[in-house]
Amino acid sequence: MLSASCSLDEDALSTQLDRYRAVGADAQVIEEGTGRLVLRLSDQTSAAVIGELIAVERRCCPFFELDWDPEAHRLTVAVSRDEHQPALAAIAGTLGIAR
Numbered sequence: 001m002l003s004a005s006c007s008l009d010e011d012a013l014s015t016q017l018d019r020y021r022a023v024g025a026d027a028q029v030i031e032e033g034t035g036r037l038v039l040r041l042s043d044q045t046s047a048a049v050i051g052e053l054i055a056v057e058r059r060c061c062p063f064f065e066l067d068w069d070p071e072a073h074r075l076t077v078a079v080s081r082d083e084h085q086p087a088l089a090a091i092a093g094t095l096g097i098a099r
Contacts, residue, residue: 006087007060016060017094019053022046023075024095035085036078037092043073050075061087 008016026042041050047070054066063084067076079088 008056012056012060016053016056019049019056020091020094021096022049023053024097027075027095027097029097030074032092032097035080035088036076037088037095037097038074038076039095041073041075045073063087064091 006013023041023045024039026044027039029037030040031038050068054068057064057066063079063081064087065076065078065080067078068074077088077091079085
């Protein structure tokens with residue numbers, strides 16, 4: 001499900017989904033709860049891909065709270081409003097994490 005506030009066109013969305021799939025390929029769920037998803041990414045995950053994923057997400061869907069800890073290889077994606085839960089669930093699905 002694409003949030004109404006997402007500004008990506010179809011091609012940019014497809015590219016962003018590919019980034020999420022690459023990031024989620026070998027990720028481990030550290031924490032999963034209402035409004036929050038914390039992952040430990042593979043040491044092999046490209047820092048450039050993570051950086052681009054976060055930069056694009058901050059531009060198109062600013063309601064996501066994103067935090068990247070490169071030392072721990074930890075990515076946090078969170079939302080603070082109930083209306084954005086479907087968008088977080090869509091991210092989890094793209095990462096290959098059933099919610």
